[in-house]
Amino acid sequence: MTIRRRIALVSTAAVAVTVVVVSIGAFIGAQRQIMGEIDQSLHARAEIIQNVPIGVIPPGFNDVTTSRGGNVRPGRGDFDSTFYQVILSDGTTINAGVEGIVLPAPTVDEVDISEPTLRTVRVEDLSLRVVTVYHSETGSIVQMARPLTEARSTLAGFAAVLAVGGALGIAIAGGLGFLVARSALKPIDELRGSISDISASRSLTDRLDVTGADEIAELAEAFNGLLAEIEASKAEQVRLVRDAGHELRTPLTALRTNLEILQRHDVPADERAAMIDAAHFEVAELSSLVTEVVDLATDRYEEEEATDVTIGGVVAEIAERAKRRNDRDVVVEDDGSVVHAKRDAIDRAISNIVTNADKWTPRGETILVEIDSGRVTVTDSGPGFGAADVDHVFERFYRSAEARSMPGSGLGLSIVAQIVEDHGGTVFAHSRSDATGAVVGFELPESVVRTT
Numbered sequence: 083m084t085i086r087r088r089i090a091l092v093s094t095a096a097v098a099v100t101v102v103v104v105s106i107g108a109f110i111g112a113q114r115q116i117m118g119e120i121d122q123s124l125h126a127r128a129e130i131i132q133n134v135p136i137g138v139i140p141p142g143f144n145d146v147t148t149s150r151g152g153n154v155r156p157g158r159g160d161f162d163s164t165f166y167q168v169i170l171s172d173g174t175t176i177n178a179g180v181e182g183i184v185l186p187a188p189t190v191d192e193v194d195i196s197e198p199t200l201r202t203v204r205v206e207d208l209s210l211r212v213v214t215v216y217h218s219e220t221g222s223i224v225q226m227a228r229p230l231t232e233a234r235s236t237l238a239g240f241a242a243v244l245a246v247g248g249a250l251g252i253a254i255a256g257g258l259g260f261l262v263a264r265s266a267l268k269p270i271d272e273l274r275g276s277i278s279d280i281s282a283s284r285s286l287t288d289r290l291d292v293t294g295a296d297e298i299a300e301l302a303e304a305f306n307g308l309l310a311e312i313e314a315s316k317a318e319q320v321r322l323v324r325d326a327g328h329e330l331r332t333p334l335t336a337l338r339t340n341l342e343i344l345q346r347h348d349v350p351a352d353e354r355a356a357m358i359d360a361a362h363f364e365v366a367e368l369s370s371l372v373t374e375v376v377d378l379a380t381d382r383y384e385e386e387e388a389t390d391v392t393i394g395g396v397v398a399e400i401a402e403r404a405k406r407r408n409d410r411d412v413v414v415e416d417d418g419s420v421v422h423a424k425r426d427a428i429d430r431a432i433s434n435i436v437t438n439a440d441k442w443t444p445r446g447e448t449i450l451v452e453i454d455s456g457r458v459t460v461t462d463s464g465p466g467f468g469a470a471d472v473d474h475v476f477e478r479f480y481r482s483a484e485a486r487s488m489p490g491s492g493l494g495l496s497i498v499a500q501i502v503e504d505h506g507g508t509v510f511a512h513s514r515s516d517a518t519g520a521v522v523g524f525e526l527p528e529s530v531v532r533t534t
Contacts, residue, residue, distance in 0.1 A: 085270075086263045093259030094252060101248040112240055116233045117211070121200055124213035124226055127164070128198040131215050131224050164228055165210065171221035185225045188214045193223060202230070209234065269298040277305065286313040321478075333364040340364075375493065386424040390532055393419045393428070393453050400433050401451070410440050411448040420532040421456050423505050431501040434494040435460045435522050442520065452523075456507075456531040459523035466513035466520045475511045475522070498524065505530060 167185040168176045177184055186203055193199065198215045210227040217224055273290065280288045286309055290302040340357045343349060349357065394416035401412035421428070432451075435458075439449045442464030452459040467475065476499040499509045507526040514521055 086260070086267050089263035089266070090256060090260040093262070094256040097255035097259075098248075098252045101251050105244040105248050109237070109241055109244060113237055116236065120211050120228055120230070120233060121213075124200065124211065124228060125198060127226050128213045128215045128224075131217065131226070164226055167225040167227075169223040169225070183208070183227075185210070185212060185227055188223065188225065203227075273298060273302060273305075280309070286316060333368045337361055337364045337368075386426055388422050388424050388530075390420050391423050391425045391428055393421060393432075393456075393458060396425065396429050397432060397451050397453065397458075400429070400436050403433075404436060404440060404449070408440055410443070412436065413448050413450050415450070415452045417454050419453050419456050421526050422530045422532055423526065424501075427501045427504070431498045431524065432458060432460075434498050435524075438494055438522065439464070439520070456526040456528070457523065458525075459521060461514065461519060461521050463519045466518055467511065472512060476509055495522070502526070 165183050165185060166177075169187060170176070175184075175187070183205055185205065188199075188201075192201060193214055193216055195216045195218070198213045200211065200213050203210050203212055209230045211230055212225055212227040215224045215226070216222075276290050280290075289306045289309060292299050292302045292306070340361050344354065344357060394414065397412075397414050397416070401414055404410040404412050436449060436451065439460050439462035443449055443462040444464070447463045450459075450461040452461070476495050478493060478496040495509075495511075502509050502524040505526055506529070507524050509522075509524045511520065511522045513519070
């Protein structure tokens with residue numbers, strides 16, 4: 083179901099409910115008004131009968147008290163007809179009604195000595211409103227009744243008018259609701275058309291025209307923001323592929339050269355072994371580069387669920403690996419911080435920083451890792467950062483002039499930045515102020531820090 087039709091139906095339903103409620107209220111009000119007038123008339127007659135001497139009501143009494151006046155006998159079901167019946171103290175019933183209508187005798191519970199009582203009864207084909215009066219002087223019971231035929235006919239006609247008028251009003255409301263919905267959704271239709279044009283052209287540089295300050299304008303601005311994010315993401319992908327292709331050329335060229343030499347020339351055994359070792363090194367570099375490029379392009383930690391992670395435990399495992407692989411001592415100063423984060427991702431981030439520090443730290447020196455309320459700081463004793471390099475260390479494929487002669491792809495710290503940003507944190511890097519060496523690390527937001 084379209085939004086246009088949905089709005090029209092909702093508006094029609096709202097009007098229908100309102101019309102029904104108002105119609106029911108009007109009908110009940112009219113019914114109470116008409117029945118109230120009948121009851122008031124009967125009460126007035128009851129007071130007259132109750133306060134005058136009474137013996138037997140003569141047959142002509144019904145005629146002279148009618149609103150028609152004179153001795154004109156009202157019709158059987160006329161609105162102003164009044165039927166009388168007297169039950170004497172000895173049980174004799176005297177009827178003064180029209181055409182011999184006999185009212186049902188009241189029960190003991192329906193007779194109140196102190197005041198008249200009202201009830202609705204049906205006699206033959208007539209529905210009657212009956213007032214019962216106890217005449218204290220004679221001990222007689224007087225009943226007076228008025229027919230409800232015309233009253234109910236009037237109410238039925240009024241109900242028909244309400245039903246027809248309500249149905250007509252609901253139909254008009256439905257039509258107006260559809261027109262209003264079409265007018266209100268016209269800007270959305272135009273917005274949809276513009277988005278379809280952009281989708282068909284696949285031009286991420288196009289933007290929607292934003293006019294006004296309503297919800298449609300906010301939606302257009304949000305879509306423009308989405309386009310900008312997609313454009314930036316595509317640009318990053320293109321740059322990543324271009325940079326990765328550039329970085330892949332060097333090890334591939336070295337591999338191709340070594341293979342061609344080994345294939346075409348008779349190389350001495352020692353040179354052959356060196357060239358094979360170099361080929362293995364280049365293959366390892368290629369493998370590492372491909373792994374890191376895939377990590378950056380696919381964010382393989384996206385599906386990992388966040389759990390409570392003790393940073394000190396993660397760093398202890400990294401320190402053990404560094405000792406086992408490179409015989410490097412890593413000193414850990416841990417405050418016991420626990421963060422709600424993706425454990426493998428945090429492990430990869432700290433491991434990359436420690437690996438970078440291990441590459442620059444002289445043999446026999448130690449690496450210091452400090453943990454303080456979700457802040458991880460790795461300090462080495464290498465040459466530190468050059469002034470031209472410190473602002474670029476977290477960029478993809480960036481390597482300083484000194485690093486180009488060393489193993490690595492320039493992606494390690496950029497992966498750290500991506501992982502930390504995904505957790506809402508920030509990264510930092512600077513040279514030590516008191517001695518040679520570099521300080522690299524990250525800080526997670528207070529929202530993910532559980533305990534310290």
